[in-house]
Every structure is written in structure tokens, then in C-alpha cells.
Amino acid sequence: MDDFLAEIEATIARWHGVAAPNEPARRMAADLLETVRAYAALRGTLRFEDEPSSFEAALRATMEQS
């Protein structure tokens, strides 16, 4: 966990020039591990063709028909 957090802090500092503003920020940064796990859990569960897609087009395609 310490290594992960150090890596995150270094990445943000290097890529954005932003330092951790407070301790809760560091705790929430450490929680990114949960995000990684959530993405990992999705792998292989979704079957979509990688064709061009548009969220706006999907809104229209699935919209209420009057």
C-alpha cells in the first residue's frame, strides 16, 4: 500500500505538478486500489464490438417514442 501510494503521489506530482493537499487526499489516493480492482473485475465480462459509438446517438436510439 505504501509503495502504491508513493507511486500515485509521484505520478500526480510529475504529470500535474500537484502535491497532496492533505491527509484525507492521501487516504483517498490509496483507495485507487479499489478502482483498479473494480476495473479488473470487469475484464472479460463485457462483450462489445469495438465499432464507432456515440453516447448521444445511444440516447436517441433508446429514447421514448411519443
Add this chain to the structure above:
Amino acid sequence: MAGLPDLSLVEAADAVRSGEATSAELLAACWANLERANPSLNATIWLDREAAEAAAQAADEAVRAKRPFGKLHGVPMAHKDMYYQAGRPCTCGSRIRADFRPDYTATVIERLQVAGAYVWGGLNMAEFAQNPTGHNRQFGDCHNPWGLPYITGGSSSGSGASVAARFNFAALGSDTGGSIRLPASACGVTGIKPTQTRVSRYGAMPLSFSHDNVGPLCRTARDCARVLSVIAGHDPRDPTSADVPVPDYEAALDGDLRGCRIGLAETSFLDDADAPVVEAVNRALAVLAARGATVSRIRLPLMDAVSAYGGIVSRCEGPTIHAQWLRERAADYAVHLSARMYPGLAIPAAYYIEALSRRGPILRAFADDVFARVDLIASPTIRTCLPTLAETDVDSGSPQAAPRFLAISANTRPFNYLGLPAVSVPCGFDPNGLPIGLQLAGRPFAEARVLKAADAYQRDTDWHARQPPILAA
């Protein structure tokens, strides 16, 4: 006729139109309630009574002169303080924009003005619209009219509190993860998040380009229909707004729910839900069934993906907007806010792009499955009894605060990623006397159906008409 501040928005507009009340009388009545309740609620950030009185006089003169006027003629309003009005304050609830005065006006404000409404102030809100509770370090926390120690819900905290406390007939809020529906639920008022792209965001403070929505908080579903009919529709200045015709939302409110299929969402929406909340929602569904709706239970597909991807989109887009201030003025943010934005800067672009590229296909798959079975998805808006401000104060350092804070919006966030319209209507009270909300979501651009169900429910219940104790104090 009820006391003027007790009128719904539609009743107030009709009273001005018919000559039963003047706009000046409406404003004075609202102001009396504001002076009585707001010192305890802290629902406003700035007031402009002088301009409001001038607008009221002009509105009344137009009535006397029999000039043509719009659907909201002479109705005083105040909105979440994040809508640009040329030359007026727009703090966004923040220290960083405490002195900001934009030089142009948001499309939604212009449309309300064209309809005859005018603005008397700016309402308290979560700093940069980024918390679900109503905490605000810069201007002070907003308090719930039904119980001062309790959260108002956020981020449109002042919008919910001011409408509930009867000094505002309607308020614009914004909704990126529940920020209209949460304060509507917590304050016992009605609020609708429209379909993504349904309402222009030009001149509205951005938080998450993909998830931001503009919508109203009002006393009734009919009020929401009135406001939405004014603000919805394509705006050339917001190229992301949909060029889809706006139906007559009020005309659809006929109370007849025969043929309407409503599914109570089981998947995660009832996890750890408090019993009084579940009971209130079940009672509400029985009312809807008595109006002709068919009620069933439904498991929603793809919710793990919706949760994971939706979280990524919001967490990346907010910090992108705020990166420069995070570099230069991090100390000017509340602790919970900078803490929440900071990790978003480390999320890989590949994750963000995956979340965005899957959004359309996921919506199609979700809609094809769910809306073949039901027309509306029902759930509690907030699945627990309402917590206090102290219990959810992340800045206090309490380790229990963060999970409670994040749980508040668990039932609202999915509909932002999916882009679906969703309303929250009051449906009861918890054992502490705080309101409970029923959330109803529909297909894209199904605002008329969503509001029709909410209105039908309000024809047979009076939760939305009850007055908070702050007015009796």
C-alpha cells in the same frame, strides 16, 4: 386561496396571471418567510431585494397594461449560485470564486426571464457542487428545514432548503451524481434530473462535462413540468444540447397510470437500506399501483460496469477543470473537496477512455433489457435514514464520515452515467421526522412519463404539501 408562500409555482404564476395576487405580493410573502427561516437555514449566499422589487413592479405593470406574458410571469425565484448572470455574483459556493461576476448570462436564466420569472438571490450550495450533503466551509453549512442538525443533501442544498421553507417557489439545481434529487429527497420537495443533453448548460458552472445536468427543484411534479417546459430544448450556444422536440410536459399530467410498468430496482439499490425507507417506498408503489400501474421487482443489468465507469468519468473530469487551482490555491478548497479531486489526477487515460467509449453500448444494452420489461425504475432516492451534518463531516477527520458521505448518492449516481431522466418525490418521513424520497427513472427523453407518474402519486398523497417545523418556530 392558500397563503401566498404556500402556493405552488404553478398556482403562484396563475395567481399573477388572473390578478388574484401581484408579483410584489408574492415577493413580499417570500421575503417574510426568508427573514423568519433563513437565519437558521443559511440557504442563501447573496440577496438582491432592490432588483427583485423593481422586477416585481415591472411585472405587475405588464399585467395592468394587459401586455402578453409568459408561463412564469411575475414569479420570484432564486437559484443555486452557479448560474452566470451578467454583472451579478456567482460564487459557485467557493472561496476561489467569491468575487466572480460573469459578463454573460446562462441560457437557462435567460429562458426563465423570457417566461417572466426574475431572480432575487443566489442560493447556498456545496463548494463547486462537489458534495452530497450541503456542507460548505466558505459560506457555512446549509441546514435542513425539517431538522437543523441534519443534512439538506447536496450539492443543491440551498435550492432544496429554500423551496421547502416556502421562501422560493422553484430553484434551479444541477445534478452530476444526484445533486438535484438528493436535496429534493432530504428536504421533502420534488426535483428532476433531465436526460443528459436535454437542457442547455451554457453559462452553468461545469463539474463533469459528461455527467452535468440542469434541472428544477419545486414543490410539485407539475411545477417541475412547468419549469422544464421553459428551460428544455436545444441551445445553439451549447452544442452538446439535444435537438429533440420538447413535449408539453404539463399536458401529459392526467393521473392515469394504466399500462405503466414500474420495476422496483433490486440490484444494489436496496443494499443496506434502512427499513423505514424501504417501507415508505413500498407504500408509494402501492399508491402508484392503485392508479393503474403494474408494479414488479427488477434486477438491473450491468450495474457493476455502470458504477465503475461512472465513477471514473466524474473523478477524472472534475480535477481536469480544477487542476490549475489545485496547483495554485489548494488551501482555498475544503478538505473533503481537494481530497476527493486529488486522486482523479492519477487515473490513467486508458481507464477514462474505456469508460467513455463503453457508455453508449452500455446504455443500449441496459435500455434494451430493462425497458422491454418496465417503463420506470423505482428506488429510494437515499437508501438510509438521513444522517446529520456532524455524522458526514469529512473535514472533521472522523473515519466514519467518509463512507456515510459516499453512501448518500449510491442510488442516484448510476442514472448520471446512463444519462436517464429521474425524479425524486417525497414519500414519507423517517423516525427522526426527516423526509424520504422515491426516485423514478425512465428512458432517455421520457421526462413526460416520469413526471406523469410523480404527479399521479402526488394526487393521492400530501407529503409534498406538508410544511417543515422551521415555519412554525
